[in-house]
Amino acid sequence: xxxxxxxxxxxxxxxxxxxxxxxxxxxxxxxxxxxxxxxxxxxxxxxxxxxxxxxxxxxxxxxxxxxxxxxxxxxxxxxxxxxxxxxxxxxxxxxxxxxxxxxxxxxxxxxxxxxxxxxxxxxxxxxxxxxxxxxxxxxxxxxxxxxxxxxxxxxxxxxxxxxxxxxxxxxxxxxxxxxxxxxxxxxxxxxxxxxxxxxxxxxxxxxxxxxxxxxxxxxxxxxxxxxxxxxxxxxxxxxxxxxxxxxxxxxxxxxxxxxxxxxxxxxxxxxxxxxxxxxxxxxxxxxxxxxxxxxxxxxxxxxxxxxxxxxxxxxxxxxxxxxxxxxxxxxxxxxxxxxxxx
Amino acid sequence: xxxxxxxxxxxxxxxxxxxxxxxxxxxxxxxxxxxxxxxxxxxxxxxxxxxxxxxxxxxxxxxxxxxxxxxxxxxxxxxxxxxxxxxxxxxxxxxxxxxxxxxxxxxxxxxxxxxxxxxxxxxxxxxxxxxxxxxxxxxxxxxxxxxxxxxxxxxxxxxxxxxxxxxxxxxxxxxxxxxxxxxxxxxxxxxxxxxxxxxxxxxxxxxxxxxxxxxxxxxxxxxxxxxxxxxxxxxxxxxxxxxxxxxxxxxxxxxxxxxxxxxxxxxxxxxxxxxxxxxxxxxxxxxxxxxxxxxxxxxxxxxxxxxxxxxxxxxxxxxxxxxxxxxxxxxxxxxxxx
Numbered sequence: 001x002x003x004x005x006x007x008x009x010x011x012x013x014x015x016x017x018x019x020x021x022x023x024x025x026x027x028x029x030x031x032x033x034x035x036x037x038x039x040x041x042x043x044x045x046x047x048x049x050x051x052x053x054x055x056x057x058x059x060x061x062x063x064x065x066x067x068x069x070x071x072x073x074x075x076x077x078x079x080x081x082x083x084x085x086x087x088x089x090x091x092x093x094x095x096x097x098x099x100x101x102x103x104x105x106x107x108x109x110x111x112x113x114x115x116x117x118x119x120x121x122x123x124x125x126x127x128x129x130x131x132x133x134x135x136x137x138x139x140x141x142x143x144x145x146x147x148x149x150x151x152x153x154x155x156x157x158x159x160x161x162x163x164x165x166x167x168x169x170x171x172x173x174x175x176x177x178x179x180x181x182x183x184x185x186x187x188x189x190x191x192x193x194x195x196x197x198x199x200x201x202x203x204x205x206x207x208x209x210x211x212x213x214x215x216x217x218x219x220x221x222x223x224x225x226x227x228x229x230x231x232x233x234x235x236x237x238x239x240x241x242x243x244x245x246x247x248x249x250x251x252x253x254x255x256x257x258x259x260x261x262x263x264x265x266x267x268x269x270x271x272x273x274x275x276x277x278x279x280x281x282x283x284x285x286x287x288x289x290x291x292x293x294x295x296x297x298x299x300x301x302x303x304x305x306x307x308x309x310x311x312x313x314x315x316x317x318x319x320x321x322x323x324x325x326x327x328x329x330x331x332x333x334x335x336x337x338x339x340x341x342x
Numbered sequence: 343x344x345x346x347x348x349x350x351x352x353x354x355x356x357x358x359x360x361x362x363x364x365x366x367x368x369x370x371x372x373x374x375x376x377x378x379x380x381x382x383x384x385x386x387x388x389x390x391x392x393x394x395x396x397x398x399x400x401x402x403x404x405x406x407x408x409x410x411x412x413x414x415x416x417x418x419x420x421x422x423x424x425x426x427x428x429x430x431x432x433x434x435x436x437x438x439x440x441x442x443x444x445x446x447x448x449x450x451x452x453x454x455x456x457x458x459x460x461x462x463x464x465x466x467x468x469x470x471x472x473x474x475x476x477x478x479x480x481x482x483x484x485x486x487x488x489x490x491x492x493x494x495x496x497x498x499x500x501x502x503x504x505x506x507x508x509x510x511x512x513x514x515x516x517x518x519x520x521x522x523x524x525x526x527x528x529x530x531x532x533x534x535x536x537x538x539x540x541x542x543x544x545x546x547x548x549x550x551x552x553x554x555x556x557x558x559x560x561x562x563x564x565x566x567x568x569x570x571x572x573x574x575x576x577x578x579x580x581x582x583x584x585x586x587x588x589x590x591x592x593x594x595x596x597x598x599x600x601x602x603x604x605x606x607x608x609x610x611x612x613x614x615x616x617x618x619x620x621x622x623x624x625x626x627x628x629x630x631x632x633x634x635x636x637x638x639x640x641x642x643x644x645x646x647x648x649x650x651x652x653x654x655x656x657x658x659x660x661x662x663x664x665x666x667x668x669x670x671x672x673x674x675x676x677x678x679x680x
Contacts, residue, residue, distance in 0.1 A: 032426075038429075042422060046418075142541055142542045143541065146510065146511075146541040146542070147541070152512060154441075154442075154444070154445075154465065155442065155511070155542070155543070178425060178429075178453070180421075180422075247418065251418075257542055257543070258542060258543055258544075259418055261418070293422070296412065296414065296419050296422060296423060296426070297426060299411075299412045299413060299414075299423070300377075300410040300411065300412055300426075303413070304413040
């Protein structure tokens, strides 16, 4: 809270510097994001993909791995989601939607498994390799979309069939009208539950966390690190690949080049802020959703560059100050414990 | 995540203050308010988006309209930005800048029938009916490009000219085709080298790549290069300056980017299109549901010939190009966009 307040004050100084009233800008920011159901819908829509990429980053962090490749994994995944959605038009919804999502997850999983395999087999560092896989994904997909699958004069694939579309929430709650939040929000929440169960209630999750805490001890204890590494990164990739459900099946109904703009990377920040816990990830994603949509709403008053700066400052403060504060409180506790011992 | 609750409380409080403020704004504004959503590149390209902004600023000065604009960061934000503009009570005319807005602006226009919309470079599909509150602003880039193609082919000393496009897309292909046919029409032996910076929107903002492509074409003998590539073109201009060659600018008059090295510019009056649409809206003559064409005849596309570049273009060649202009306007020459 302190972190938030500080960062907003600094942001306010920036706004003053360009000659705008920070109170007016902030009033706009909050009223547009949380003052209406439409705004809340937009925030939730922005939060949905971040939950997936946040989980993707968190699950690999738990295993002591850095997955920087969510961006590439979600590009591959979303593209496959769109391809399945427009190819198998004869299937009924209850088959087609799971198939499309499965294709997305498998695509992402493959994209994650490759650097996982390289790490396990040759010890090649996953940070470099996942980043490289991002470039490969972006290149391959933009070639395919532009030269093979695009609708003429556009940069997107053909529309998916109507039966593959995920319902928007405004169908159930008309208050959300116009905002693109859709059923994939619930898929994201289910994924959170799934990851929680996996990490803390299964043997695989236990082994995964053991590797993350101390790989040498884990291996000594009989856990095959190589296999877990491949599996973890594949799982992380699958989670990232599911992002396509939100954008492709739930919103635009096609894959468009450049739709993600860093969702994969923000996922890392989400995971860090949430300390890799699924429930924290939901909250952190909503927080980032507010920041993202909020900065769009104030764009009419302040330049885009400034809202980017504001966003970055908030993130910086939140992450460093929470770390700092928690260290400070533990230090304090230790002091108290020592005092009482004396 | 303990910070969230107070955050929401503050939000609700500020939300209320925001609402009360809004009601005072609602009192029927006298002046027209215009909303504009930029292409992903945004302002500062010294070409396409900046031309749009010029039109807006001019309308602000001469017609005293108010304006607001948004520079959306990613594709997902485009529709949200348009909707945000459309749902504001005091904004009655909304522009989308760039072909990429085609689908989104069509949908939003249908959803907000009381508001007026205009889209630059709208991908017009004659089979689909445009909403009656949306006007598509189209340019005959191929006609202007044809003229600069003629000019380049008449002035080249090496019999080789170049074309550098940004994103390889149907829109930029129109520039290329016009340039190609224009050059071939007066100088069939002229070689035309063609290069594109890429296949995504990023290809419009990659000056490094532009310079590389231009140096490549120059090494193959090109002495005049036409670019249609946004910010990427600044690299093309840089290469020409280094190698003492000539560049044909695009969209805006780019003379001042490298005085003496800019042969001419194929101008596309995005600014006038925007200004005129705003004026029509004020005058009550806004007509939606159709595509408005800006061509050579209406000077919607043109090439620059003024005191700055007069010494680069001999008088008899200027005359020859002007004759071809008249033939295009009269319909004697038709320029294909395919």
